Amino acid sequence: MTALRGRARLVGDDVNTDSIISSTRKRESLDPAVLKQFLFEHVDPAFAASVRPGDILVAGKNFGCGSAMEVAVTTVLGAGIPAVMARSFSRTYYRNAINNGLLPLICETGGIRDGDILVSDALGAIRNERTGETLRPEPLPPIMTAILGAGGLVPYMRQNGDFRL
Amino acid sequence: MAGRTISEKILARKSGRDARAGDLVVCEVDCALGTDGSAPMALDYFKAMGGEHVRDPTRLVFALDHYVPPTSPQTIGLHRVMRDFAQRFGITLHEAGEGIGHQLIVETGRALPGGLVVGADSHAVTYGALNCFATGIGSSDLAAIMLCGRIWLRVPESIRVVLTGQSPGGVYAKDVALALAGRLGADGAAYQALEFTGPGVATLALEDRLVLSNLAVEMGAKNGIFPADAETIAYLKSRSVETFEPVAADPDAHYSQTVEIALDALTPQLALPHLVDQVVALEDAVGTPVQMVYLGTCTGGRLRDFHQARAVLEAGGGVAPGVQLVVTPASREIRDAMSADGTLDALVGFGATVVEPGCGSCCGTCGVIPGDGVTVISTANRNFKGRMGNAKASIYLASPAACAAAATRGVVTDPRKVWQ
Numbered sequence: 001m002t003a004l005r006g007r008a009r010l011v012g013d014d015v016n017t018d019s020i021i022s023s024t025r026k027r028e029s030l031d032p033a034v035l036k037q038f039l040f041e042h043v044d045p046a047f048a049a050s051v052r053p054g055d056i057l058v059a060g061k062n063f064g065c066g067s068a069m070e071v072a073v074t075t076v077l078g079a080g081i082p083a084v085m086a087r088s089f090s091r092t093y094y095r096n097a098i099n100n101g102l103l104p105l106i107c108e109t110g111g112i113r114d115g116d117i118l119v120s121d122a123l124g125a126i127r128n129e130r131t132g133e134t135l136r137p138e139p140l141p142p143i144m145t146a147i148l149g150a151g152g153l154v155p156y157m158r159q160n161g162d163f164r165l
Numbered sequence: 166m167a168g169r170t171i172s173e174k175i176l177a178r179k180s181g182r183d184a185r186a187g188d189l190v191v192c193e194v195d196c197a198l199g200t201d202g203s204a205p206m207a208l209d210y211f212k213a214m215g216g217e218h219v220r221d222p223t224r225l226v227f228a229l230d231h232y233v234p235p236t237s238p239q240t241i242g243l244h245r246v247m248r249d250f251a252q253r254f255g256i257t258l259h260e261a262g263e264g265i266g267h268q269l270i271v272e273t274g275r276a277l278p279g280g281l282v283v284g285a286d287s288h289a290v291t292y293g294a295l296n297c298f299a300t301g302i303g304s305s306d307l308a309a310i311m312l313c314g315r316i317w318l319r320v321p322e323s324i325r326v327v328l329t330g331q332s333p334g335g336v337y338a339k340d341v342a343l344a345l346a347g348r349l350g351a352d353g354a355a356y357q358a359l360e361f362t363g364p365g366v367a368t369l370a371l372e373d374r375l376v377l378s379n380l381a382v383e384m385g386a387k388n389g390i391f392p393a394d395a396e397t398i399a400y401l402k403s404r405s406v407e408t409f410e411p412v413a414a415d416p417d418a419h420y421s422q423t424v425e426i427a428l429d430a431l432t433p434q435l436a437l438p439h440l441v442d443q444v445v446a447l448e449d450a451v452g453t454p455v456q457m458v459y460l461g462t463c464t465g466g467r468l469r470d471f472h473q474a475r476a477v478l479e480a481g482g483g484v485a486p487g488v489q490l491v492v493t494p495a496s497r498e499i500r501d502a503m504s505a506d507g508t509l510d511a512l513v514g515f516g517a518t519v520v521e522p523g524c525g526s527c528c529g530t531c532g533v534i535p536g537d538g539v540t541v542i543s544t545a546n547r548n549f550k551g552r553m554g555n556a557k558a559s560i561y562l563a564s565p566a567a568c569a570a571a572a573t574r575g576v577v578t579d580p581r582k583v584w585q
Contacts, residue, residue: 014351014440016549023202023528024554027232028239030206042556062352062385066549067528068287070206070303091356091387092287092301099305141189143317153305157214162313163191 004083004103004120006054008112008128009047011040015059016066017093019043021075023067032078035071039079053080058112060086064093073100085109085118085126085137098144099153105137168415170323171390172358175298175412179281186322186419195280195297196224197310200266202231202530203285203303205243208250210308219254220314226275227251227258228266231530233523235261264496264522267291267463271375272498274405278393279412283307283316288463288546290382294374295401296393296411301382321387323358324349325420328365330429335581337473338373339465339544339564341426342380343434347444348424355385357421360414365428366391371400372469379464380546383441433579436562439550447567450577455561457541458484458572459553460512461493461520462527465544465565468502474544474569475508481573481583483515488575490517491533493525515572529554542571 017023025038040047057063057076063086064072073096076084083103087110097104105126112118117129126135140148143165150156169177173184180190199207204227219225227247232240244261251258259269267288276282276292282299283289285307292299302316310316326345332338345359359381361374369377374391381389391397393411401409433447460466460474471494484490492512494500500522503509513519518533525532527545535541535558543553548560563571566580573583 016547018528018547018549018552022551022556023530026202027237027530030209042551062355065351065385066287066547068285068301068303069202070305073303088352088355090352090385092303095306096303099303141319143189153309154210154213157309157312163309163315163317165189165191165317 004056004118004126006056006118007052008058008114008116008118009055010112010114011057011059013060014062014065017064017069017072018066020072023069026069026071030071032074035075036079039075048079051079051081055081056118057081057084058109059084060109061088063089065090068092068096070096073097073102077102098147101148101152103148107135107137167419168417170358170418170420171360171392171412171414172298172321172323172388175279175281176318176320178279184320186320188320189317190320191315191317192281194224194283194310194314194316196226196270196275196282197307198226198228198266198270198284198286198289199307200231200286201229201243201247203307204247206304207285207307207311208246210305211311214308214312216308216312219256219311222255224314225256225311226266226270227256228269229259229261230265230523233261233521233531236531261523262497262521265463265524268495271295272404272496274401274407277401277405277407277409278397279410283310287382288379290386290389291375291379291463293378293381293388293390294371295397296391298388298390300388321356321358322421323360324354325423326359326361327363327423327425328361328428329363329425330365330427331368332428332431335566336431336433337564337566338369338376340431340434341428342377343436343444343562344431345424345426346380346383346436346442347434349384351383351440351442352385354381357386359384359386359389361389361391367394368428370469371396372467376464383546433564433567433581435567435577436548438548438559438561441547441562447563447577448579451579453577454540454575455542455571455577456487456539457489457491457535458568459491459526459541459543459545460565460568461495461525462545463495464546466493466495466499468499470544470565471503471508471512474565475511477566477569477580477583478515478573479511481570484572485575488572490515490572491520491526492517493520493532494522496522526553528552542568542577544568
C-alpha cells in the first residue's frame with residue numbers, strides 16, 4: 001500500500017457526489033485538472049484552493065451517495081487527495097474509488113479532528129499524530145486488493161483482459 | 166442449507182456458481198447502459214485499457230439523455246463521440262429526445278426477469294421492478310464490460326420488504342418509497358438488496374413498481390427487486406420476443422431483516438430539503454410556499470404519473486399565479502401517449518413548460534433551472550443541495566398528485582383535500 005501522510009479534511013455524513021463535484025460542471029469538462037478547482041464548491045467555496053497534495057478526506061457515514069458519476073472520484077484524485085476515510089461509503093463511490101486507485105478506508109472516524117496529521121504504516125494502519133490513536137481500516141476483498149495493487153481497473157484490465165477471482 | 170433470495174439465485178445463474186450473500190462472483194452481463202453522462206468517460210477508459218473491439222455490442226445500449234438538447238460545443242462533442250463509437254461497433258444508440266435511458270431499457274424489453282442488467286448511472290436499479298438484478302455502476306466498470314462482457318459483484322444480503330394491503334386514494338407508489346426511505350435511512354440498505362414481496366405487490370402496476378425500485382438506491386441499496394407475476398408478463402408481452410425465466414425466492418431464504426409496510430395505513434409523504442431520507446407526513450408541511458413544480462424524471466415521468474397530476478390540476482382549477490409548472494416526459498413513447506389522450510394539451514393549457522423527453526431539470530444538466538431562493542416540489546428522486554443546478558434553491562420530493570396539488574395552491578397541499 002502507498003504510504004499516506006496528510007492533513008485530515010473533515011467533510012461530514014451523507015456527502016453526495018453532486019456536492020463533491022456539481023454535475024453541471026462535467027458538462028464543460030471531464031478533465032480532473034479543470035474540475036478540481038470546483039471541488040466541494042457549494043459546501044465551501046474556499047475548499048479547492050486550500051487543498052494540499054496528500055490531504056485525506058475524512059467523512060462520517062455514506063460517503064459518495066447519490067449519482068454514480070466517476071468524476072466525483074477523479075476530481076478528488078486530481079486535487080492530489082490519495083485517500084478517503086469514512087465510516088461507510090456508498091457502493092458506487094467505493095467501486096469507482098478502487099477502479100481509479102483512490103484508497104477508500106472504512107474505519108471509525110469520529111475521533112479525528114480537522115487538520116489532524118494522519119500517517120499510514122506498512123500494514124495499512126492509520127496513526128493520528130495528535131492523539132496517538134491507531135485506526136485499522138477494514139481489509140479489502142482480494143479482487144479489490146488486486147485492482148488497487150495494479151493501480152486501478154485500467155492497468156488491471158490491460159494485464160488480465162478479464163476479471164479473475 | 167438455507168434457501169436463496171431472488172438476488173442470490175440470479176447471480177448464481179449468471180456466474181455459474183452457488184452464489185450466497187457475501188460471496189464474490191464474476192457474472193455475464195445481459196445488458197449494460199451508458200448515457201451521455203457516463204459513456205464518454207467509459208470510452209476513455211476503454212481506450213486506455215487497450216480496447217480495440219467490443220466483446221458483444223448487442224448487449225450494450227447508449228442513450229443521450231442528460232444533455233437534451235445539447236447546448237454547448239462540449240456536450241455536442243460528447244454526443245458525437247458516442248454516436249461515432251456506436252456506429253463503428255453496431256451498438257444501439259437512443260438519440261437525444263427519445264427519452265431517459267432507464268425508461269428506454271424498460272420500454273424496449275431489455276430488462277427481463279431473471280436477467281442481469283447494469284447501467285452506468287445510479288438509477289439503473291429501476292429495472293429491478295421487472296424481476297432482474299439491476300444495479301448502477303461507474304464508467305470504468307462499463308468500460309470493462311465493453312471489453313470482456315463481465316462484471317465482478319459481491320452477492321448482497323437482502324432486506325425483505327413486505328407490502329400488505331392496498332394504498333388508499335391520494336397515496337401512491339412514491340409515498341410508499343418515501344416512507345421506506347424515511348424508515349431505512351439514506352444508507353439503511355447499503356450494499357444490500359431490497360426484495361419486495363407480500364400481497365401488496367399485486368396491487369401495484371408495473372409503473373408503480375418502477376418507482377419503488379428506482380428509489381432503492383436512495384437507501385443505499387445495490388438493487389431493488391420484485392417477483393415476476395401476471396402484471397410483469399403482461400407488460401413484457403408486447404415489448405420483448407425473448408424468452409425468459411422468472412426467479413422466485415425460496416420460502417426458507419435468509420434475509421438480514423424484514424420491513425413491513427401496510428399500504429392501507431399510509432398517508433401522503435414528503436422529503437424535505439436537502440436529504441431524501443428526511444421524510445415527513447405531507448400534512449405536517451402543508452402551507453409551505455412553492456414557486457416551481459417539476460413533473461418528470463425516471464421516478465415520476467411516466468404516463469400514470471401525468472394522469473394523476475392532470476386529475477389533481479383539473480380538480481384544483483389549474484395552476485396558481487406565481488407557480489412555474491415544468492413537465493418532462495420520461496420518453497417519447499410517453500409523450501406521444503400524453504399527446505394522444507389529451508394530457509399534454511391539458512398540461513399546456515394549465516401553463517406548463519414542456520421539455521423534450523430526457524433527464525430534464527433533475528440534475529441541472531439541461532432543462533429549466535430554479536432561480537435563487539426558489540422552492541421546488543418535484544416528482545424526482547433526489548433533493549440534494551444544488552441538485553437541479555442551483556445551490557440556492559430548495560427541493561421537496563413528493564408524488565405527482567402531491568406536486569400537482571401544490572401547483573394548484575402555490576403551497577404544499579394534501580392532494581386528498583383538492584378533491585373535496
